[in-house]
């Protein structure tokens with residue numbers, strides 16, 4: 001998810017929008033969202049109507065308690081919707097905004113970007129999140145067009161246009177069984193394309209109880225994070241912002257992390273589909289997690305319903321003892337519940353499949369995080385960590 005965090009201590013009502021549902025021009029092998037089409041077997045057109053757009057924007061803005069409001073446009077591929085739809089959205093944001101500051105972020109695969117889109121994003125201060133899995137061969141492993149062709153060149157063309165129009169962008173890479181073995185190639189590529197805000201998300205996916213080939217082994221996830229962290233902490237702190245590292249530091253100092261998977265609870269970010277159905281989370285768009293429809297319930301009713309509060313609290317309530325007793329629980333919080341498919345050595349269920357990787361990562365970064373925390377507490381820059389000599393690290 002593309003995120004702009006306004007305040008680490010306040011959590012306004014937040015619902016991301018799917019203006020074309022799961023419709024996408026690409027066919028990435030690992031996509032978790034394409035199958036959502038099956039939830040709506042009787043719909044031919046997956047397109048949010050202008051009427052629904054207005055209903056959402058009016059309600060969403062009226063339910064906000066903060067002076068700044070964030071809209072997130074997501075897919076599928078949201079640029080399949082025409083630009084007039086987004087112009088209308090901006091008009092409605094002004095109409096119902098009552099002078100509040102409104103920010104827009106959009107997550108796209110980048111292949112449909114053109115001059116018109118980029119100049120629209122620049123003029124209206126959108127933050128654009130681009131999904132890209134690293135350099136050409138890494139990216140093209142799984143991110144394919146409908147007819148199975150590679151998509152890298154189209155994405156890079158989109159990034160060039162964003163740069164040409166000086167649009168603010170960040171990158172989101174999916175870490176899979178291929179690129180997990182090339183952490184530095186992955187990181188250097190993003191530095192080379194001048195992406196200063198970098199997010200990545202690990203794939204853990206099962207089909208009929210078996211892990212998919214593109215899922216990553218836990219240990220490799222830990223090694224991937226550590227290898228990138230080693231370079232980042234030596235020379236890139238304050239220049240490149242890596243969401244996982246920032247979120248880890250946030251947990252170290254007791255602030256709200258910018259990654260939901262490392263937060264204490266879930267349930268703060270709902271999703272509204274093209275037809276007004278609202279779900280608990282982008283990764284839980286399943287019938288059991290449907291909170292209602294905006295034509296019959298308000299967003300406030302749905303997002304603060306008992307069902308959603310339970311969904312949020314379950315992240316903590318369903319943890320195995322191993323997590324509750326873990327020295328890094330404050331940093332990990334058992335990670336995302338969707339990844340809790342393993343058991344502890346004593347046979348307790350709900351252990352996170354990536355546990356070993358996370359434990360290894362947190363234990364490697366602990367001295368650095370302690371140092372950065374001390375600097376922050378003393379109102380000095382955490383970037384001073386770059387002067388900490390690696391030889392002082394107990395793991396070296």
Ligand code: SF4
Pocket residue numbers: 260261262265266267268269281282283284315335336337338
């Ligand atoms: S279920 Fe996972 S993706 Fe959804 S809010 Fe919780 S941590 Fe985030």
Ligand code: SF4
Pocket residue numbers: 322323324326327328329332333334335351352354355356358359
């Ligand atoms: S590192 Fe493992 S045991 Fe510790 S909180 Fe995370 S998932 Fe649980």
